[in-house]
Amino acid sequence: MSPSTRASDTDKGVRSTIPSAGRSAWDRLRRRRTAAAGLVVLGMLLASSLAAPLLMGDPDDVDFAAVLQSPSPAHPLGTDQLGRDLLTRVIYGGRISFLIGALAVLLALAAGIPVGVISGYAGGTVDLLVQRGVDLLLAFPGFLLALTLIAVLGVGVTNVVVSVAVAAIPVYVRLVRGATLVIREQTYIEAARALGAGDRAIILRHVLPNCLTPVIVQSTLQLGAAILTAAGLGFLGLGVRPPTPEWGTMLGEGQTYLLSYWFIATFPGLAIFLVVMAFNLVGDGLRDALDPRAGARG
């Protein structure tokens, strides 16, 4: 059992009411202050990333007259070894990180959900084979799997997305298979089958919609994890190619100048920290809001 799915009994009394509709789930999410804070931070970071071309200048604008300057009114976060404005680069970095995170999670969903549903629904040999494949992927620690794939595929945005996605696929296969196994045994599935519904209809109309809640919660947490993995690859110099402003890559370059110029490595890392923490807060909040039975951890 993973720590994230473990329930503590303490809040059960308060949370024994069954959620009636999406609206109340949304209300509960907003009411949890920590989750709301996460939403606000995420919203601000996402908005500034999207609006970067309107707000800021060119992130690759080199200025040799202004290299390695400490934070000042002209350059609030300072400048790097090429005189590029760090605030501009950190804000542009959000675009890359959100993009990689979103694409990686979508790719993992596109592969993980169908495989998980089929594995759980079909059972038998299919299930056995899929589960051995998942075991195999899980034998490689997540970050190591992404790193190994990068070693084979080479660096660059597309390969980072693929590597991070593959490392996340087993998580979704496990999750969706588990949910499918539970749903398959429900009485209403039996009823649907008695009414003449085929496997395809049952999967599309009953199984998939019921997998949605755990998938949404997991995806929120997974977005943070994907951004973290991609940044780790960038830090090692095995992620997005410079001069593209990517937080992990910027941090890795900044470490060279750490002794005299603390700000180059500090701010991109702070940005990663904030985004990942915000996704974790919202993910935990969503879990509580959508699935009261899971209880509260925070």
Next chain:
Amino acid sequence: MRAPLGRYVVRRLLYALPTLLGVTLAVFLLVRLIPGDPARLIAGLLASDDEVQRLRVELGLDRPMPEQYARFLASVLAGNFGLSAVTRTPVIEEIGIRMRATLTLAVTSTALAVAAGLSAGVLAAAYHNTAVDYAVMMAALGGVSVPVFWLGIMLMLLFAVHLHWVPAGGSGTPAHLILPAVTLAAFSTAIVARMTRGSLLETLNLDFVRTARAKGIGEGAVIIRHALRNALIPVVTVVGLQFGTLLGGAVLTETTFAWPGLGRLLVSAITARDYPVIQGIVIVFAAMFVVVNLVTDLLYVAVDPRIRYG
């Protein structure tokens, strides 16, 4: 119940074997997926055409795939991972030299995470819904969210560059181990703390704890002597599962602090496209993870008398 336990151990051991085999097959196939001539890749960029041709025959790369895999597996089992494409030394020797540093780091971090995580988790549960609890949970949230390489750099800035308490990087003395170990332990500490808290809060609601309280035992003794023992069981599993994250984190931490372990060797091998070394380290890391999970499963059964090894 001795006999079924023995049978469970054997079954679990046998179950780990196909996974380990699968790991070697996956690594074998991955390296052959790389576009280009595998002999050239394994020989390295500096090798002459003659050398590449000799290697092709030597490694059997002109043979059919299944035969190639059989040869590969046989040499891996014999501890032969080939020669580094860069240094020309046997990969197994390079791994041997670095293994010690990585194990020292990983074991120290795990010990730190268990000690700090358990204490924090117990405190949070004992002072449930108070400022102590919230502080521990906030710190744990920070621990699971912070990029390990950034945390390392920030600790380095503070404790090495500004305060000069510890060296900024490298190895050799116990003082060199402090920052990397603390950095690497952060994530696992947070997970252990959350798990301990959750598990302890559940246990504190159970009947036998109520009985202990009813007997007039103080709350501290109830927690330490009665509840904690039971609450520890799921924590054991988490520590085992954590080890995978820890190995991944070790790659980043070793690079941050110039710690001479397997992770740093892996990164430089990837940069230099030294495939024999990459192959060897990935297999060793995966094998370590599989073995730790195996030990955890066995420990779990040993700790919890309620589990039936079915």
